[in-house]
Amino acid sequence: MDIKQHVGMRTLKTGIAVVITACLGNTFLISNPFYAVIGTVFAMQNTVKSSFVAGKNRLLGTVLGAIIGYLFALIHFDHPLHLGLAVIVTIICCNALKISSSIIIAATVCISILMGITSDQNPLIYSLLRTTDTSIGIIVGILVNYFIAQPNYLGRLTDEIEKIEQMTIELVKNILIHQDLNISPLNSELSRLNALYHNYCADTKFHKNPVSSKKLKKSIDACHDIYFHAKCIAKLELEQTEMTFDNKMEIIEFFNQGCQEKVKLREPIHPIFEYHIHKMLDQIYLLTSTVEDLTEHLNPTQE
DSSP states (O other): OOOGGOOOOOHHHHHHHHHHHHHHHSSSSSOHHHHHHHHHHHOOOOOOOHHHHHHHHHHHHHHHHHHHHHHHTTTTOOHHHHHHHHHHHHHHHHHHHOOOHHHHHHHHHHHHHHHHHOOOOOOOHHHHHHHHHHHHHHHHHHHHHSSSOOOOOOHHHHHHHHHHHHHHHHHHHHHHHTTOOOOOOHHHHHHHHHHHHHHHTTTTGOOSSOHHHHHHHHHHHHHHHHHHHHHHHTTGGGGGGGOHHHHHHHHHHHHHTOOOOOOOOOOOHHHHHHHHHHHHHHHHHHHHHHHHHHHHHOOOOHH
């Protein structure tokens, strides 16, 4: 079992944030570490942006849950229906304020107030303490996600684009020797690429040295074009994909030269096949250039 598949950076950062919050629980800042730790776990997200957005919504949810819990605590009606009604009101208010993602934290705070408060405690003070505890935990989670090992989405994007480039080269080689084209793995890689690109764009404004999203989008589109053209070639008859010896050598030379120059195929060649294979080779050329630029961006030379 590969432990790296199960213990990612988000997992480690969640653990670090919980430790920090628990340590703060030994200070005057937090009255009950349990609620602070709960807030920390809720605040940890995949991207820095989503962590900020989730943190803001959960802070609002915390305050909302505390207010509703406080108001219901004033009624002093000790019955399960009282608790259920408070949760219903909390959910309705979260949905009305369009912070439905904060329903769990809001309901947790509300329930903690109604079930935790004793007859000799002031409902207002108790509600404020629960709000403060949970809010501190949320803030710790946001700060840890921002300052500790931000996700290297650009590096992972570069690796993914390079992987798709190599898969495309293998597909073209299979076309040359008339092997069946298995494009399913390429489709799976495109799904991963899309997810990484989405996360990278979400966190762009938090990066110290971002790459133009427009430039990356061009490469993403090239990868999708490759899949489309490979799928079209896979549907052609075998005789339609025949190539002359000179054309095959032209493509082989293109690979041997590191895909640095565009390929010029010559007749005779089936026009539909020529169109799709040309497009694939052009996109390989583009991806090669993109990977080189991204690698240089990630590892700038020291002058």
